Amino acid sequence: DAKTTQPPSMDCAEGRAANLPCNHSTISGNEYVYWYRQIHSQGPQYIIHGLKNNETNEMASLIITEDRKSSTLILPHATLRDTAVYYCIVRDRLLNSGSARQLTFGSGTQLTVLP
Amino acid sequence: DTAVSQTPKYLVTQMGNDKSIKCEQNLGHDTMYWYKQDSKKFLKIMFSYNNKELIINETVPNRFSPKSPDKAHLNLHINSLELGDSAVYFCASSQTSGNTQYFGPGTRLTVL
Numbered sequence: 001d002a003k004t005t006q007p008p009s010m011d012c013a014e015g016r017a018a019n020l021p022c023n024h025s026t027i028s029g030n031e032y033v034y035w036y037r038q039i040h041s042q043g044p045q046y047i048i049h050g051l052k053n054n055e056t057n058e059m060a061s062l063i064i065t066e067d068r069k070s071s072t073l074i075l076p077h078a079t080l081r082d083t084a085v086y087y088c089i090v091r092d093r094l095l096n097s098g099s100a101r102q103l104t105f106g107s108g109t110q111l112t113v114l115p
Numbered sequence: 116d117t118a119v120s121q122t123p124k125y126l127v128t129q130m131g132n133d134k135s136i137k138c139e140q141n142l143g144h145d146t147m148y149w150y151k152q153d154s155k156k157f158l159k160i161m162f163s164y165n166n167k168e169l170i171i172n173e174t175v176p177n178r179f180s181p182k183s184p185d186k187a188h189l190n191l192h193i194n195s196l197e198l199g200d201s202a203v204y205f206c207a208s209s210q211t212s213g214n215t216q217y218f219g220p221g222t223r224l225t226v227l
Contacts, residue, residue, distance in 0.1 A: 034215075043119070043205050043218030044158065085156070103216060105158040 018075040022088030037084040119219040138206030147189035148207040
């Protein structure tokens, strides 16, 4: 799996957009970008994923650059409850031998939403 | 309804004991996982399992063993507990055809 690089921490004012960057310069053509987050003392939570087109769901938007070497997760109106560690993970969408493959979590970005 | 549940939430035990953590998912998924999150907050895969295949992270000691009585359950048995086993253990599940994993709330294991 491609390695990802994220800033260790970021702050964002409540109500403003939080833009979390991720570099994945060695990503290959069949690898997707996934985002998870972990709120303190809880299990990781899936947010969104994409291949090359921008994606949006009820939680966030994912912007992937044209060369796919980086992406940005956007929380459009951050709230205090969005304070969490955000993980960017690059994974092969297709599975080998019918068996599921594991997610490899890096150190992520600690997002702190400030009142 | 809780999608992925784990019991117990907290587990405090003595070194050398044998303990189990239970995991259940009601999502109809056919693949389940165990992850370990240490004091430095790094989340590492331990096992992934479906009814066909067990994939073990080679760094996991053989004192740890997953047991799956059925597709909805994957329990984690730990023998001869050591101080270094203290961590938060997360169970997760997914469909083999997708990578979206759903995690349980975690079990905080403390070995004294």
